[in-house]
Amino acid sequence: MTKLVTDVVCPFCGTLCDDLEVVLSDDGKKIVDVNNACAIGAMKFLHSQAEDRLTRPRMRQEDGSWKEASYDEAIEYTAQMLAKAKKPLMYGWSSTNCEAQGVGSEVGELVGAQMDNTATVCHGSTLIAVQDVGVPGCTLGEVKNRADVVVFWGCNPAHAHPRHMSRYSIFPRGFFTAKGHRGRTVVVVDPRPTDTASIANLHLQVEQGRDYELLSALRVAIRGNPLPDVVAGIPKETIIEVAEKMKNARFGVIFFGMGVTHSLSKNHNIDIAIQVTRDLNEYTKFAIMPMRGHYNVTGSGQVWGWQFGYPFCVDLSRGIARYNPGESSSNDLLVRGEVDAVFVLGSDPGAHFPFNSVKKMNDLPCVVVDPHITPSTVVADLHVPVAFVGVEVGGCAYRMDNVPIETHKVVDAPDGMLTDEEFLEGVLKRVKELKGV
Amino acid sequence: MNTVVLTISKQPELYLETENITPDVFAGKSAEEIAALNVYEGNLTHTLGEYFTVAGGAGDTAADTRIEVKGDLTRVKWIGAKMTTGEVVIEGDSDMYTGAFMEGGKLLAKGNVGHFAGLGMKGGDLHVTGNAGNYLGAAYRGDWRGMMSGVLRVDGNAGSDIGTFMRGGEIIVGGDVDVHVGTHQEGGKIVVKGNGKSKIGGQMVKGDIYIFGSIDVMMPGFAYRENVDLEVDGVKATFEHYIGDLGERHGKSKGETIYGHLYKKL
């Protein structure tokens, strides 16, 4: 008889769906099937079952080939590398639990590291804007139960957060939203005709790189001031129509993604989108929310927020926490030659960073902790495979609306494998010995 | 005025943080004492003397102290940061935070400076003869009080985000600038003698921006008023006068709404 595990949390994207069911083999050791998840979420569980999965660390040899190593050797190598470095970069921290992020922060503090997470190439600009002007937010539950106007700006949940629309933002029937999608007005702002745009009531095909102007025009329209005939490729009548729709919402929300966080204007796009939201609160209730990518990138910002006071780009080199994206951001550090060692956990910069940065990772001593073989492990000197967090070990994660959710262990990791947290505990112990603390 | 001459003698492997290179810190110190001051490379603390030769000596007071820094300083940050008086002359290119949080005195950078030069400047005179990077005279992250006072002059070009959250003082750029000029500006004056791009004066509440060259795309919240004849930084010309940002909140003074002003040279 197969076993069914219910209420499983999906450790893939920031939607952090908590209604998955996992079908286990008779002995409870293998995952056979995953119900309720979207295709990418299901694959995360099924990937952990791969027959050819790495179960022990491997160290790069002189000739470039790999040699298996023990976890003790891996801990020793990592601790030595971090303790010797003048300015090590410790990057990633998004596909892991808050417990591991906590231990990693302790290591970072001891070695005077540059701590940075995937926000640096994702919603970091959002965090800068929030620090500049604050943020009127809400939970996804409120969106489900109250929102009748939903704006997706520079994001495409149909592909990046597949169940977002069915669980929270467009289709579900909630307490005050009994008509489901028929009661909601959906506006998509995107230069491309995306799948999300195809189900919108209104699609504004903004000119590439002119989101800042369009958001500014919305503010002008909300205030009833005169506008030029066309802004960012959108006629002023449409801008005024959207402004009126937003003002007349019972409860509205703007979701935004990397189409605005990493196009021209970056943090200023988010800053002004927050100001639009704030302006609308003079008329109705409006909130704004970033579509966070990795399932626990939000948690890493939370952990560092309470540890160091800053959610990413934390510079611990001088014994106090400093912060200045543009200087202490991973790609600037790598490209400018500001760091002398790289430690990666819970992310794949090899796949996401510009080539110049990855080249630097290749040149520097580099440790990558990841259950998978990835483009990052290709440039690593030491690859430490670990248990899948959220599948083989539980732990705390923060959803994109900053709600903490406890993820569950579903199956055991292969014999003798360490979790992120256990590996980091080992490194922390050894770094303490090396530093004499 | 007494002069201290620092010449870089060894390049750091990474970058040096040298916020101690100011007349305020050097005042009353001999060459040996100055050489014993701290500089930082990553998590290591070194002495200034390990990286620079020190000649001359400081005056008794900061106001009486002039510092000349020479050599390849492209891996040196924070020169002249937080200085309140005296003089610093940089002979060559320097890296980030040159003259950041400066409160007074004179800083002359004969070359290019990196990003964040004159960040959160409160006073004094910062003159860059080459180009500047991004965030020239901008606010430090999260601070809503950017440049408050003083004069920041760049003869060459500057990058993006100049004068963000600026509240007072003057920024004059001789050449071109990148996007975002005077975003959230709440006072002060920005003069760009070359071309601007776009996002000029976005979210501006108060203050003045003068653009001598072109503007690729105007912000939608700026409304044309009239043509005016002005003398700006020694140049007499006719300018188109716009007010804005009309999407932003604006206070009133004596019953009149106060706007930001954007002047575009004809």
Ligand code: SF4
């Ligand atoms: S939407 Fe995201 S959290 Fe939900 S099942 Fe898909 S990948 Fe997992």
